[in-house]
Amino acid sequence: MPDQEGTTVRTNSASRMLATALVAIAMAGIPSTAGAADSGRQAARETMLHAMAQDLGTTPQRAAERLRQEEEAARTEQQLHGTLGKNFAGAWFDEKSGRLVVAVTDARRTGEITAAGAVARVASHSLAELNTAKDQLDALANGAAVPQYVTGWYADTVTNSVVVEVLRGRTTTAEVLRFLDEALETSGLVRVAEVDSVMRPEYNVAGGAYYSVGGTACSVGFSARGADGSRKFVTAGHCTRPGGTVYGYNGAFLGKTSGSVFGNRGDFGKVNVTSGNWNVKPWVNTWPNVRVVHGSRAQPVGASVCRSGWKSGWRCGEIVAKNRTVNYGGVIVEDLTNTTACSSPGDSGGAHMSGGQAQGIHSGGPSSGCGALFQPINEVLNAYNLRLVVG
Structure with a gap:
């Protein structure tokens, strides 16, 4: 169920509102010199690097080097996924070495991986097999109630298994044991892991900015345009009930909700910006600056990622898992990406980025401690036939 703390519109802190106001002023089209633009981009980059350094326990210099390594890793993953085909067993970024690790089911093909500059690992099951096993659990969940203590599951390329997460201390309860027995019968690739909290959606035009609809406060994800411009x-999606009237951070009319998915297809929605007073820009708030969106190339597991939301601001972490199914108090949501970034109620809908690449839309997080879930952005753009606004 939606977190109750996020169902009431709250007044933001003065600093957050000022930052959003500055973005809105920029969106209105006030001209600036090239020098000022360059200075702004540099300030935004420094803000992002310092946030990464704080949340990942490193230095801004190391954060900058890591972003460069991750960009290279993302390109290499895309290349090897295509060339290895059915033998591809997943990939992840290793922060310690700064290199991409690629798993393959055929040991004879490890040379292709090392030739591309990545580290090779031999695995028993391909990524396609892992995803099929995970899909079988999704089908099981669609046909039976999922215990509240089972928080979700995902295909884990690092361990070459499908991980089912259960609230710590609850693995021996009768309903959980029944579900796990069925899961093990469905797939022999299942591995059980205990976690410290359940997941929840986090309720509450530049990415991360505040908006409200139907008395609920959420965060803007990314600007986009339809096929007609x-x-x-x-x-x-849990923020955008159909036909809702949307208001911006300042209470001014912004537009209408025009799409909402919250369930086994994912958690995403869209808003038509119909007021002439608002412009869509390729920006994401980093509080107090903005980050320009350049594209939407997906990063591998292990890569750094930062998220923006009006409630908790700009926070960074690492991608832990992809294609995760989550139990939101009985609502089963599939195909989310899990990260270690901190988040709060009110951040839902906000932007997740890695460098200048859009990664996804914030869905939720744990009821205690840090962690965040996002809906991959490219799936949203494809579902609605939209193109990302980039700079």
Whole structure:
């Protein structure tokens, strides 16, 4: 169920509102010199690097080097996924070495991986097999109630298994044991892991900015345009009930919700920006600056990622798992990406980025401690036939 703390519109802190106001002023089209633009981009980059350094326990210099390594790793993963085909067993970024690790089911093909500059690992099961096993659990969940203590599951390329997460201390309860027995019968690739909290959606035009609909406060994801050039932004589906009237951070009318998915297809929605007073820009708030969106190339597991939301601001972490199914108090949501970034109620719908690449839309997080879940952005753009606004 949606977190109750996020169902009431709250007044933001003065600093957050000022930052959003500055973005809105920029969106209105006030001209600036090239020098000022360059200075702004540098300030935004420094803000991002310092946030990464703080949340990942490193230095801004090392964070900059890591971003460069991750960009290279993302390109290499895309290349090897295509060339290895059915033998591809997944990939992840190793922060310690700064290199991409690629798993393959055929040991004879490890040379292709090392030739591309990555580290090779031999695995028993391909990524396709892992995803099929995970899909079988999704089908099981669609046909039976999932215990509240089972928080979700995902295909884990690092361990070459499908991980089912259960609230710590609850693995021996009768309902959980029944579910795990069925899961093990469904797939022999299942591995059980205990976690410290359940997941929840986090309720509450530049990415991360505040908006409200139906008395609920959420965060803007990314600016987009329809096939006809119409202005939109994408956000969380649990925020965008059909036909809702949307208001911006300042209470001014912004537009109408025009799409909402919250269930086994994912957690995403869109808003038509119909007011002429709002412009869609390729920006994401980093509080107090903005980050320019350049594209939407997906990063591998292990890569750094930062998220923006009006409630907790700009926070960074690492990608832990992809294609994760989550139990939101009985609502089963599939195909989310899990990260270690901190988040709060009110951040739902906000933007996740890695460098200048859009990664996804914030969906939720744990009821205690840090962690975040996002809906991959490219799936949203494809579902609605939208193109990302980039700079």
